[in-house]
Amino acid sequence: MARVRPLSGYPEWTPSQRIVESEVLSSISEVFSLHGFGEIQTRAVEPLDRLAGKSDAAKEIYTLGRLNAEEGEEAKLGLHFDLTVPFARYVEEFQNDIAFPFRRYQIQKVWRGERPQEGRFREFYQADIDVVARETLPAHFETEVAVVMARALGALPLPGVTMRVNNRQLVEGFYRGVGIEDVADALRSVDKLDKIGPDGVRAELTAKGVSETAADAVLELARISSPDGGFAAAVEDLWASTTTVADIEGPQEQLKAGIASLVELVEGVNEAVPGTAVADLRIARGLDYYTGSVYETFLEGHEDLGSICSGGRYDSLVAGGGFPGVGMSIGVSRLVSRMVGSGLVEASRAVPSAVVVAVNDEDSRGVSARIADRLRARGIACEVAPKAAKFGKQIQFADKRGIPFVWFPAADGTDGEVKDIRSGEQVPADADAWEPPAADARPSIVRP
Amino acid sequence: MARVRPLSGYPEWTPSQRIVESEVLSSISEVFSLHGFGEIQTRAVEPLDRLAGKSDAAKEIYTLGRLNAEEGEEAKLGLHFDLTVPFARYVEEFQNDIAFPFRRYQIQKVWRGERPQEGRFREFYQADIDVVARETLPAHFETEVAVVMARALGALPLPGVTMRVNNRQLVEGFYRGVGIEDVADALRSVDKLDKIGPDGVRAELTAKGVSETAADAVLELARISSPDGGFAAAVEDLWASTTTVADIEGPQEQLKAGIASLVELVEGVNEAVPGTAVADLRIARGLDYYTGSVYETFLEGHEDLGSICSGGRYDSLVAGGGFPGVGMSIGVSRLVSRMVGSGLVEASRAVPSAVVVAVNDEDSRGVSARIADRLRARGIACEVAPKAAKFGKQIQFADKRGIPFVWFPAADGTDGEVKDIRSGEQVPADADAWEPPAADARPSIVRP
Numbered sequence: 076m077a078r079v080r081p082l083s084g085y086p087e088w089t090p091s092q093r094i095v096e097s098e099v100l101s102s103i104s105e106v107f108s109l110h111g112f113g114e115i116q117t118r119a120v121e122p123l124d125r126l127a128g129k130s131d132a133a134k135e136i137y138t139l140g141r142l143n144a145e146e147g148e149e150a151k152l153g154l155h156f157d158l159t160v161p162f163a164r165y166v167e168e169f170q171n172d173i174a175f176p177f178r179r180y181q182i183q184k185v186w187r188g189e190r191p192q193e194g195r196f197r198e199f200y201q202a203d204i205d206v207v208a209r210e211t212l213p214a215h216f217e218t219e220v221a222v223v224m225a226r227a228l229g230a231l232p233l234p235g236v237t238m239r240v241n242n243r244q245l246v247e248g249f250y251r252g253v254g255i256e257d258v259a260d261a262l263r264s265v266d267k268l269d270k271i272g273p274d275g276v277r278a279e280l281t282a283k284g285v286s287e288t289a290a291d292a293v294l295e296l297a298r299i300s301s302p303d304g305g306f307a308a309a310v311e312d313l314w315a316s317t318t319t320v321a322d323i324e325g326p327q328e329q330l331k332a333g334i335a336s337l338v339e340l341v342e343g344v345n346e347a348v349p350g351t352a353v354a355d356l357r358i359a360r361g362l363d364y365y366t367g368s369v370y371e372t373f374l375e376g377h378e379d380l381g382s383i384c385s386g387g388r389y390d391s392l393v394a395g396g397g398f399p400g401v402g403m404s405i406g407v408s409r410l411v412s413r414m415v416g417s418g419l420v421e422a423s424r425a426v427p428s429a430v431v432v433a434v435n436d437e438d439s440r441g442v443s444a445r446i447a448d449r450l451r452a453r454g455i456a457c458e459v460a461p462k463a464a465k466f467g468k469q470i471q472f473a474d475k476r477g478i479p480f481v482w483f484p485a486a487d488g489t490d491g492e493v494k495d496i497r498s499g500e501q502v503p504a505d506a507d508a509w510e511p512p513a514a515d516a517r518p519s520i521v522r523p
Numbered sequence: 524m525a526r527v528r529p530l531s532g533y534p535e536w537t538p539s540q541r542i543v544e545s546e547v548l549s550s551i552s553e554v555f556s557l558h559g560f561g562e563i564q565t566r567a568v569e570p571l572d573r574l575a576g577k578s579d580a581a582k583e584i585y586t587l588g589r590l591n592a593e594e595g596e597e598a599k600l601g602l603h604f605d606l607t608v609p610f611a612r613y614v615e616e617f618q619n620d621i622a623f624p625f626r627r628y629q630i631q632k633v634w635r636g637e638r639p640q641e642g643r644f645r646e647f648y649q650a651d652i653d654v655v656a657r658e659t660l661p662a663h664f665e666t667e668v669a670v671v672m673a674r675a676l677g678a679l680p681l682p683g684v685t686m687r688v689n690n691r692q693l694v695e696g697f698y699r700g701v702g703i704e705d706v707a708d709a710l711r712s713v714d715k716l717d718k719i720g721p722d723g724v725r726a727e728l729t730a731k732g733v734s735e736t737a738a739d740a741v742l743e744l745a746r747i748s749s750p751d752g753g754f755a756a757a758v759e760d761l762w763a764s765t766t767t768v769a770d771i772e773g774p775q776e777q778l779k780a781g782i783a784s785l786v787e788l789v790e791g792v793n794e795a796v797p798g799t800a801v802a803d804l805r806i807a808r809g810l811d812y813y814t815g816s817v818y819e820t821f822l823e824g825h826e827d828l829g830s831i832c833s834g835g836r837y838d839s840l841v842a843g844g845g846f847p848g849v850g851m852s853i854g855v856s857r858l859v860s861r862m863v864g865s866g867l868v869e870a871s872r873a874v875p876s877a878v879v880v881a882v883n884d885e886d887s888r889g890v891s892a893r894i895a896d897r898l899r900a901r902g903i904a905c906e907v908a909p910k911a912a913k914f915g916k917q918i919q920f921a922d923k924r925g926i927p928f929v930w931f932p933a934a935d936g937t938d939g940e941v942k943d944i945r946s947g948e949q950v951p952a953d954a955d956a957w958e959p960p961a962a963d964a965r966p967s968i969v970r971p
Contacts, residue, residue: 082566087564087566087617088563090561108875109899109904111874111904112875118533118535118646119646120533120646138587138588138589138592140586141586142575142636144586153590168535169535172537178906186567188589347892425561426559426622426626427557427560428559451557451558458559458626517556
């Protein structure tokens with residue numbers, strides 16, 4: 076058998092790092108739950124025809140075969156590459172078990188056969204929320220999902236985040252107003268602004284048949300941003316000076332609706348979570364199916380990670396139409412990888428135990444076990460020392476794991492004393508009453 | 524695209540059923556943590572040569588391919604079919620990050636390409652604990668893992684469980700004493716006792732060259748059981764009347780050591796969790812690598828499920844030797860499937876929210892949102908009504924989800940009143956002080 080070694084693109088954590096990931100996941104879940112989002116999980120596999128629907132995703136899909144497959148047996152299933160495709164299928168399949176509007180969260184691993192690089196994995200956790208309606212989705216949910224995500228990220232021990240938001244109606248109205256017919260295609264070019272710069276985008280647009288004036292207007296629009304409704308006046312000025320099409324009424328209405336919606340979004344998010352949202356008209360999002368608000372979120376000082384939480388509003392969750400909704404997704408593994416990799420945070424200790432109950436001799440192991448059980452009955456995680464070694468060794472055992480307390484049962488079978496091995500303080504204690512300080516009760520995320 | 528339908532062998536739960544599964548998983552995790560077991564997770568994939576090591580597992584392995592694979596490209600990775608193979612690899616890979624003895628738990632999905640049938644899935648959750656040492660593993664851990672599992676199962680809203688335990692040293696000593704040379708092979712036949720009955724086992728054994736006397740002795744041994752150390756005398760009597768080999772000393776020592784170990788196990792478990800363990804000398808466990816205690820666990824009234832929690836002690840976790848340990852694994856999905864399928868339990872409601880904050884009119888949605896945030900600040904999960912519909916409709920919205928309380932903000936912007944929609948009782952309330960009854964705070968598992 077080959078020597079063990081990590082598999083590129085499949086991150087794994089030490090027990091201590093896993094505590095960080097696990098705390099991140101439960102903190103996020105708790106914020107989602109507090110806001111009334113219920114959890115679902117879907118199977119890891121979907122039929123290939125469903126996964127491969129979006130053509131540009133096809134190259135990333137892992138298919139499932141059987142080790143003892145017969146000659147010519149073709150794969151029919153693949154691993155999901157995001158949580159949206161399985162969620163859409165789930166909503167369709169379980170629609171009679173669901174009360175709409177359906178507020179769901181979903182935290183699972185997804186798999187993509189991409190070339191691994193820093194912060195890009197082949198197996199990683201996503202944490203998604205969506206609100207999906209059966210018929211009409213009120214606009215206020217576009218603000219709410221952004222607020223919930225801002226709070227979920229804000230509850231983590233991270234630098235600040237900035238949520239950059241835009242609106243597809245606004246963009247589409249504007250693009251149509253300057254004479255661009257294939258808005259989705261033009262957006263795909265604007266989405267590359269960071270990669271190829273304004274000149275690159277202009278060249279792509281004109282190559283696609285967009286006029287120079289329109290390309291300039293589009294790039295000018297992408298320069299507008301404001302942390303409040305201030306962007307609206309700038310957009311209207313630009314619109315007044317650049318619209319060229321004859322039949323302006325449709326695009327103009329669309330633009331106005333988009334502006335109103337974006338003002339509501341940026342102001343609503345900042346009212347609930349001050350200083351979080353910026354209307355940024357360059358935010359495009361690659362996916363065609365967004366039809367309203369779109370979101371990208373950046374971690375201050377770690378903008379190189381790209382967006383850590385993205386999403387948008389869509390008219391139809393399912394391919395056949397229907398189920399309008401709005402959703403956002405956190406790339407959890409990318410975030411955790413940066414958190415533990417850059418020394419931003421670490422676990423306060425590597426194990427759940429707050430106490431090691433020492434063992435005087437193997438014959439009295441039962442005495443130690445009963446003390447441990449009395450501590451556990453009050454929610455205190457602990458373990459009994461593996462060997463009745465010298466006390467110095469048993470303290471070393473605790474120290475090596477970062478366990479702050481060692482309990483020494485008395486030789487006469489009474490409860491004895493508990494020692495804080497950091498301060499050396501040792502006091503008589505009753506196993507039915509003693510409590511560790513709250514900060515020591517369970518491992519937690521700390522900034523080193 | 525094909526109509527959506529369930530995939531055979533890939534269970535999925537409604538939002539309400541997922542609450543049951545999720546509560547089961549967190550209850551189990553909490554018991555593990557209280558006993559000082561730390562969590563790890565491993566990637567879903569392993570190199571195929573590592574997975575296929577155990578030959579009889581090979582037929583169940585799912586391999587991973589790429590949708591756009593090139594002609595002749597061979598699969599090198601597969602999905603793990605249990606948590607032991609990846610754990611062994613993890614311990615080898617991370618041995619310098621781990622403090623031994625290593626108490627770990629791991630709850631993840633595993634995949635097996637078996638023919639699906641009731642209670643047998645292709646994708647399912649396992650929950651494993653193991654204690655692994657670097658050099659020597661003290662025997663008391665064989666009792667401890669059984670106690671932890673008994674408590675984990677005991678904390679669930681289930682009928683009672685019986686843990687049937689045996690010891691490989693005892694069995695091996697006895698088998699050798701009656702002249703059986705290939706003990707592992709004989710055990711594989713005895714493991715079929717439930718399927719093919721004593722006559723079938725006798726026929727298999729004699730076909731393998733085991734003498735009729737020895738086969739009878741083996742079947743006699745399998746009839747012995749006791750909820751305490753009482754089995755020991757029965758085994759010794761049987762041993763005295765049936766041993767046939769000339770050189771009896773080795774087998775006899777092995778038998779005695781096994782008896783002592785099994786007495787300690789059954790009595791130790793029953794001391795900690797009375798009425799749980801039964802020494803049952805027919806318990807064989809299919810896997811060759813167990814070398815001491817072996818465990819199977821049955822749910823009262825649901826014995827048809829087979830063992831819901833099994834495991835044993837082993838000398839070497841890794842193929843090259845080394846890392847002795849003891850572990851047990853709960854088949855969580857099988858258990859949850861029975862719990863939700865047979866009506867044993869259900870979720871108290873389908874969503875996390877305890878309260879719906881009603882909306883008087885869309886202009887005052889912000890008032891309702893601020894009340895909701897003040898409830899959330901004290902850990903009360905809630906959501907704001909999606910529409911400013913008539914109050915009857917908003918109550919219906921809560922009722923449909925099983926949400927027990929509706930909060931009505933006053934028209935003057937003060938906090939207003941909260942209604943228990945089950946009793947109809949409605950009282951003035953302060954959003955900074957009001958609490959739902961503890962039983963209503965979060966959804967829970969209830970017996971219908």
